[in-house]
Amino acid sequence: MALSLAISPCPNDTFVFDALVHGRVPGAPPVEVTYADVDVTNTAAERGAFDLVKVSYAALPWLLDDYHLLPCGGALGRGCGPLVLTKGDRADLAGATVAVPGDRTTAYLLFRLWSAGQPPARIEVVPFHEIMPGVAAGRYDAGLVIHEARFTYHRHGLTALVDLGEWWEADTGLPIPLGAILARRGAVDPVAAAGWIRESVRQAWADPTVSREYVLAHAQEMELDVVDRHIGLYVNEFTADLGEAGFAAVTALLDRAATAGLVPQTSSSRATAWTS
Missing domain, CATH: 3.40.190.10 (Periplasmic binding protein-like II)
Known part of the structure; x- marks a missing residue:
């Protein structure tokens, strides 16, 4: 049975998920991909539309009852904010x-x-x-x-x-949490999914030329130099593993927003217990 995946057509997402999408990750199921802007995937995730989905970290308070937050594959970093x-x-x-x-x-x-x-x-x-x-x-x-x-x-x-x-x-003092990868509860094992994504990232870094045609096909007429700079900025150590700093950034963002009354309160354990 194919795994449904929703990501953006942006170079960082297609670069990261190339190996998984094209069946080069050992043990991973076939993948059916939907490409959409994150505002669309935020809404679709509320309906439980996909097994794996790229969303905004800001949308997590509305999604974590139905999805696990995965510790890899997303977009965090420094010097990459809006x-x-x-x-x-x-x-x-x-x-x-x-x-x-x-x-x-x-x-x-x-x-x-x-x-x-x-x-x-x-x-x-x-x-x-x-x-x-x-x-x-x-x-x-x-x-x-x-x-x-x-x-x-x-x-x-x-x-x-x-x-x-x-x-x-x-x-x-924390990195900027931008986009998260979620796994739908009951539909996909989050530990296995994290392993597939990490292997896809590893392959992307090992030989960036393999994904080049796929990335450019979805890059919306972006110039090659811009594509490379985009990937270099948004695919970084946090893509492979959020780590303590990444999870601290997510928690700080959601806690501040909840305190300000901008989002519902989300428990730190719910936001980090992706293997539960």
């Missing part, structure tokens, strides 16, 4: 219309934590690929962006008002 972009020299977001890529994305949760106590802005959920062009054209006063936009926003004539990753790291 950016708030504007056109011109805007000093703040008072009265601004801000385009965001999803209301349960980690980027938006970090934005809400950062902007607490500041003058309110009007929020619009916008497909990710429309955010930078929309800000450049004046449809939005600011945009919250992630992933490869870190490398390309200058081309749109935009300026970074704040790097939310830098803010988070300076405030906590």
